[in-house]
Amino acid sequence: MIIAKEAVTLTLSELCTYITRYERAPLPPDHKMGPRLVCPEYSKSDWEVKTYPLPLKERIFALCWDIDASHPAQTLHATLHPAPEPFCYRLNFHSGERTQLHTHDYIELAYVVEGEFRQRILSHDITFSKGDLCLIDKNCLHQDYLLDQPAVILFLGIANDMFTEIMDENVATQKIIYFLQSALLKQKDLQQYLHFRPGSDPGAAAELESCLCLLLNELHDNKIGSHYICKGLLLRIFRIISTRYDFSLSKEQRKTMNWIVFEEISDYIKRHFATVTIQELVREFHFQEDYFNRLIKSKTGLTYSAYVQQIRLERAAHMLISTDKSVDEITESVGYRNKGYFYKIFQEKYGATPSRYRKQITH
Secondary structure, three states: OOOHHHHHHOOHHHHHHHHHHOOOOEEOOOOOOHHHHOOEOOOOOOOEEEOOOOOOOOOEEEEEEEEEOOOOOEEEEEEEEOOOOOOEEEEEEOOOEEEOOEEEOOEEEEEEEEOOEEEEEOOEEEEEOOOOEEEEOOOOOEEEEEOOOOEEEEEEEEOHHHHHHHHHHOHHHHHHHHHHHHHHHOOOOOOOEEEEEEOOOHHHHHHHHHHHHHHHHHHHHOOOOHHHHHHHHHHHHHHHHHHHEEEOOOHHHHHHHHHHHHHHHHHHHHHOOOOOOHHHHHHHHOOOHHHHHHHHHHHHOOOHHHHHHHHHHHHHHHHHHHOOOOHHHHHHHOOOOOHHHHHHHHHHHHOOOHHHHHHHHHO
């Protein structure tokens, strides 16, 4: 851990500030590493491709920007991890300057630790607030604004094979993750970035910052086994932002996403219809309780409770005509302990008691 005992108490903001300002003497302004950390605009028409800056075995890196606007000359402090030796880089700039238009040949995830951050992506100016994230696809043309206001930005560069592995391993929300992967990597003629914002879950932002802090420490220390730890932390980070954060999509993409989420939740309910509870769905999918009611209502016209009841009754009706199980056995197997209540709701739906329904259908 960096700075020994004190590191465990550092917030993500404090950690970024420490490694960008105080760890080692700054590199000279003309150092060759400078343009990899921040390259001021030198042409309005040209653009550059930023290649992955580390050996292939290092499949994720962190780039920290800490903008100090307290002096007459605004200063950007920056550093990169992992690195052979800790360093920091300083660039004086004038407010409103931009970096050179560029693309990456890897995936970039930017997180606004403090302040605001503005980017020009595909000719559109977008402002990201504290706590927001931006996931930018490879080959997406963009540039960053340098403004006279304090800000701390954490950029994660993710090698393409690592990103694919992260997507593939999010099994619990496989359809959702596949959609994100498709939106970023396959729809080249549409949106090539996703803007994530903290949702209504108050614990999501704190959990995300905790994971980012652990990840930055691992990338800084870069000890044996760090690769596996970083991959695990990335899995957690993508799980959090894909299920507990709001993100911007086109109207058609949003419709598609809502259907994918509904199908994922519906499939889970159908597999566990006899015992499923809304609290279980919250634990599994990391949405708030009212989200399930809103989503299911929008797709079926039913509340969560009514939807589960419908699935149970349909399953009971199927068992009555396809098995020799007694009504009592079927009642319990579909999740009802109160036989009288089951009879009541079954008759309301099918117009007959379970026994009469079986006779009517099978004879």
